[in-house]
Amino acid sequence: MGAAGEQDSTDLEKMQGGISSRKEKILVLVRFRPLSDEEIARNEVSDWECINETSILFRNSLHERSSSPTAYTYDRIFGGDCSTRQVYDAGAKEIALSVVSGINSSIFAYGQTSSGKTHTMLGITEYTVSEIYDYIQRHEERVFVLKFSALEIYNEDVRDLLSTNSIPLRLLDDPEKGTVVEKLTEEILRDQKHLKELLSVCEARRQMEETSLNETSSRSHQILKLTIDSSACEFVGKGKSATLSASVNFIDLAGSERASQALSVGHRLKEGCHINRSLLTLSTVIHKLSKGRRGHVNYRDSKLTRILQPCLGGNARTAIICTLSPALSNVEQSRNTLLFANCAKEVSTNAKVNVVMSDKALVRHLQKELVRLEGALRTPAPTFASDHTVLLRMKDLHIEKLEREMKELAVQRDLAQAKLEDALYKRKNEDPHHSSDDEEDLSDGTSSSISNRRKFLRSGQFQGQEGLALGSEEDPNSICKEVCCIEMEESSKDETADHLILSARQDNVRVSESVSGYGELEDEEIMSSSPSEVSHPQNSYNYGSLKWRVQNVQKTTNTLVGDFPDEPSPWSLSTDMSNSGCLRSPRSSIWRPNLINGSSSPSLEMLQPNEKTPPKQSAKFFTGRPHSKRRIPALNYNDDTARLARNGYQSSIGSSLLDDLDGQKNKGPGDEGIPSIDTFVAGMKEMAEIQYENIENNAADNQVRETNLKVETVENNVRDVGLDPMQEVIRTLSDWPSEFERLQRSILELWQACNVSLVHRTYFILLFRGDPMDSIYMEVELRRLFFIKEAFSREGPEVDNGLTVTLASSMRALRHEQETLSKLVSKRFSEEQRKVIYEKWDISLDSKRRRQQLIQRLWSDTKDMKHIMESAAIIARLVRFSEQERPPKEMFGLSFTPPQMSRRSFGWKPSMKSKRQGVN
Numbered sequence: 059m060g061a062a063g064e065q066d067s068t069d070l071e072k073m074q075g076g077i078s079s080r081k082e083k084i085l086v087l088v089r090f091r092p093l094s095d096e097e098i099a100r101n102e103v104s105d106w107e108c109i110n111e112t113s114i115l116f117r118n119s120l121h122e123r124s125s126s127p128t129a130y131t132y133d134r135i136f137g138g139d140c141s142t143r144q145v146y147d148a149g150a151k152e153i154a155l156s157v158v159s160g161i162n163s164s165i166f167a168y169g170q171t172s173s174g175k176t177h178t179m180l181g182i183t184e185y186t187v188s189e190i191y192d193y194i195q196r197h198e199e200r201v202f203v204l205k206f207s208a209l210e211i212y213n214e215d216v217r218d219l220l221s222t223n224s225i226p227l228r229l230l231d232d233p234e235k236g237t238v239v240e241k242l243t244e245e246i247l248r249d250q251k252h253l254k255e256l257l258s259v260c261e262a263r264r265q266m267e268e269t270s271l272n273e274t275s276s277r278s279h280q281i282l283k284l285t286i287d288s289s290a291c292e293f294v295g296k297g298k299s300a301t302l303s304a305s306v307n308f309i310d311l312a313g314s315e316r317a318s319q320a321l322s323v324g325h326r327l328k329e330g331c332h333i334n335r336s337l338l339t340l341s342t343v344i345h346k347l348s349k350g351r352r353g354h355v356n357y358r359d360s361k362l363t364r365i366l367q368p369c370l371g372g373n374a375r376t377a378i379i380c381t382l383s384p385a386l387s388n389v390e391q392s393r394n395t396l397l398f399a400n401c402a403k404e405v406s407t408n409a410k411v412n413v414v415m416s417d418k419a420l421v422r423h424l425q426k427e428l429v430r431l432e433g434a435l436r437t438p439a440p441t442f443a444s445d446h447t448v449l450l451r452m453k454d455l456h457i458e459k460l461e462r463e464m465k466e467l468a469v470q471r472d473l474a475q476a477k478l479e480d481a482l483y484k485r486k487n488e489d490p491h492h493s494s495d496d497e498e499d500l501s502d503g504t505s506s507s508i509s510n511r512r513k514f515l516r517s518g519q520f521q522g523q524e525g526l527a528l529g530s531e532e533d534p535n536s537i538c539k540e541v542c543c544i545e546m547e548e549s550s551k552d553e554t555a556d557h558l559i560l561s562a563r564q565d566n567v568r569v570s571e572s573v574s575g576y577g578e579l580e581d582e583e584i585m586s587s588s589p590s591e592v593s594h595p596q597n598s599y600n601y602g603s604l605k606w607r608v609q610n611v612q613k614t615t616n617t618l619v620g621d622f623p624d625e626p627s628p629w630s631l632s633t634d635m636s637n638s639g640c641l642r643s644p645r646s647s648i649w650r651p652n653l654i655n656g657s658s659s660p661s662l663e664m665l666q667p668n669e670k671t672p673p674k675q676s677a678k679f680f681t682g683r684p685h686s687k688r689r690i691p692a693l694n695y696n697d698d699t700a701r702l703a704r705n706g707y708q709s710s711i712g713s714s715l716l717d718d719l720d721g722q723k724n725k726g727p728g729d730e731g732i733p734s735i736d737t738f739v740a741g742m743k744e745m746a747e748i749q750y751e752n753i754e755n756n757a758a759d760n761q762v763r764e765t766n767l768k769v770e771t772v773e774n775n776v777r778d779v780g781l782d783p784m785q786e787v788i789r790t791l792s793d794w795p796s797e798f799e800r801l802q803r804s805i806l807e808l809w810q811a812c813n814v815s816l817v818h819r820t821y822f823i824l825l826f827r828g829d830p831m832d833s834i835y836m837e838v839e840l841r842r843l844f845f846i847k848e849a850f851s852r853e854g855p856e857v858d859n860g861l862t863v864t865l866a867s868s869m870r871a872l873r874h875e876q877e878t879l880s881k882l883v884s885k886r887f888s889e890e891q892r893k894v895i896y897e898k899w900d901i902s903l904d905s906k907r908r909r910q911q912l913i914q915r916l917w918s919d920t921k922d923m924k925h926i927m928e929s930a931a932i933i934a935r936l937v938r939f940s941e942q943e944r945p946p947k948e949m950f951g952l953s954f955t956p957p958q959m960s961r962r963s964f965g966w967k968p969s970m971k972s973k974r975q976g977v978n
């Protein structure tokens with residue numbers, strides 16, 4: 059390649075050494091083609107004028123003097139006389155060649171039909187390929203493996219350009235790679251000649267037609283992908299190497315066209331509509347990204363944007379070449395292209411060097427991580443656990459304060475008593491007619507009263523009780539009044555007072571227990587506490603508060619399905635939850651005990667509005683003094699998973715043990731079918747308890763053991779390590795919001811990978827929305843899922859009835875559930891609502907099996923939270939989240955009943971009749 063080649067080499071090496079991660083704007087180049095022969099024949103003129111390399115002016119020749127010209131500025135502008143080589147050298151090259159440094163890159167051509175996209179991309183691809191091979195030749199110290207794939211999107215169908223088979227390919231969501239095209243051919247390249255041959259095959263297979271605007275108009279979007287893996291020769295085969303792996307995409311979009319201009323009819327018009335629609339989605343995505351990614355970005359609205367997602371604001375360097383026709387007749391289209399370019403130049407991407415470590419390198423890396431964790435254990439950082447310590451300390455201070463107040467009041471009591479006796483004595487002495495009988499009576503009464511009062515005061519009940527304030531020193535009569543008051547109420551209150559003070563004290567202790575150790579809580583007897591106690595986040599571990607959250611979830615889902623107007627919400631706040639002992643309006647109330655009848659029953663009163671406090675529970679179930687310095691340890695994967703699978707994990711769908719909490723057997727909407735939210739909540743509680751026991755049993759040094767285990771596992775099977783969710787829980791929870799997002803992402807991906815029941819996902823996602831205390835449930839869920847995934851990769855665990863759960867059986871079960879849910883669509887949604895839903899989910903109203911299509915689309919994109927929440931809202935509606943008393947008939951025969959406490963069962967257990975097995 060001569061001098062230029064040397065220069066390139068230096069550039070590339072600079073890139074290779076320097077970049078580990080870079081955030082940069084998309085490079086936007088604008089290229090005008092020359093006027094075509096037809097345009098010249100029509101006497102068209104160009105109204106565009108390049109002022110310099112980066113700016114361009116539009117002059118309307120008809121009103122040249124009357125309107126001021128509009129100027130546009132981009133990274134680089136190329137006039138009609140510039141060659142493709144110039145376009146390549148001026149910017150595209152640097153981006154395209156990043157690929158040899160392990161950085162993904164993409165070059166797009168965007169513009170109206172016949173503006174020169176294909177012309178430009180052919181050149182850019184050729185130059186890039188040639189320079190890549192040149193680079194490879196000059197770098198014999200590295201081993202390169204090149205792979206090539208090519209596809210086109212034609213009428214929203216994805217086709218493999220390297221295959222003679224024109225069957226449309228499916229897009230799949232891969233937890234690691236994002237959207238992937240199923241079964242797309244990937245050729246390993248022998249040499250440059252091989253690549254050139256494949257490029258000509260693609261050119262020949264691509265949908266091209268003659269239109270009135272372009273003799274060779276591309277009717278599809280074409281994406282050519284060249285992947286380069288490279289490793290240093292000296293390390294290859296020695297297990298020490300790190301491989302750089304990246305792809306460069308050459309994207310030649312179909313051109314936007316106006317039907318009238320292109321004289322499109324019939325088949326051509328349909329093509330044009332598809333092209334315009336996907337380009338519109340691309341523009342919308344770019345527009346959203348240019349505004350700083352606030353809110354939802356609709357990548358999923360077209361296959362083009364789904365596939366291109368990484369190039370649009372993701373891990374890739376991107377250049378967009380906007381091509382324009384200079385002709386005045388195309389000015390409107392050109393302006394649209396420039397508007398697109400304006401947005402594109404505001405979009406940032408975040409490219410990284412993609413390094414794939416060898417197995418041994420990975421083991422070494424993990425060993426370092428082990429050392430780091432051991433260090434962290436020795437010097438505990440401020441963590442979640444220390445937050446608990448602080449809260450405990452606050453509780454202790456509160457108790458101390460109460461005790462001080464009690465002492466003060468006791469002093470006041472004694473003082474008052476002395477004054478009372480003094481006053482009585484004086485009265486007796488001042489009243490000469492005072493009979494001894496009277497004296498006897500009064501004296502008895504008073505002493506009895508005082509004795510009772512002492513008893514009462516000792517019990518501490520006066521504290522905070524209305525009407526029990528002691529009289530002032532100056533007014534002995536007021537003391538007498540108070541004594542009378544005490545006498546009258548004493549007998550009825552004595553018991554209550556003891557109960558109250560005991561409850562208050564125990565509550566304090568119990569909350570402390572809950573803080574540090576997730577002490578066992580029951581909601582049977584929910585008692586009052588001060589708002590500060592009630593609002594303690596740890597209380598969310600109890601069943602009552604889970605239910606409280608269920609109700610919030612109902613509100614949320616209500617909002618999410620609010621798009622479907624006519625039907626009253628199925629989650630009216632006054633329904634199920636209030637029946638089962640929950641607050642009617644949990645976010646706006648405090649729970650108080652029913653002190654009037656002294657009962658400790660679960661019936662509750664909603665007393666005060668505007669308190670965002672979950673319910674607090676009785677001290678009755680306090681299980682002991684907490685260990686105050688408890689960290690949340692990482693879990694011992696091997697022991698725990700086996701135990702959880704054996705013992706409690708089936709209960710994430712529900713355990714018969716817990717079915718009758720509240721004394722009510724709340725069945726699911728299908729009774730024998732879909733599990734109820736109560737059952738789900740009970741299951742989660744049961745799992746959390748198991749987790750709690752783990753926390754009890756596993757000291758912090760388990761973290762070390764855990765990591766050791768992981769290292770061993772790595773040596774056996776390194777690939778699994780990257781997916782190990784246990785690695786995640788080792789981290790401290792000090793940065794909970796981002797930790798929550800991370801856990802949620804992992805769970806979403808594992809649900810998908812393990813074919814977990816959509817109903818289970820729905821309950822879970824709607825319940826656990828980011829409260830710090832969700833961490834335990836999320837960890838539990840992660841562990842369970844990881845176990846399942848592990849089981850899938852082996853033969854699959856046996857269950858007692860001899861059936862084996864495998865990936866295939868879980869898929870069958872999921873399909874079965876989807877079928878069942880699809881049957882509910884027309885029952886739960888009116889025709890009008892269904893129309894709205896189908897349109898929203900991009901399901902043609904003319905297509906067959908629309909309900910099935912809808913259900914299949916739900917929960918399919920694990921990366922898009924809007925999609926997830928909308929999916930959850932629909933499923934919630936289908937399973938009648940709260941309308942549990944009316945089970946849909948369709949669900950009979952589909953048994954989601956949890957398995958018996960069987961060994962190694964970990965999922966929803968369908969009926970033996972259906973012989974399907976799955977995962978909840």
Ligand SMILES: Nc1ncnc2c1ncn2[C@@H]1O[C@H](COP(=O)(O)OP(=O)(O)OP(=O)(O)O)[C@@H](O)[C@H]1O
Nearest residue numbers: 091092171172173174175176177272275276312313
């Ligand atoms: N910069 C240029 N210099 C010379 N000719 C050009 C240039 N750009 C495009 N052309 C010619 O213009 C015609 C249309 O170009 P091309 O097919 O690349 O357009 P396109 O944008 O890909 O159109 P479509 O979207 O319809 O596929 C071709 O004949 C091409 O050779």
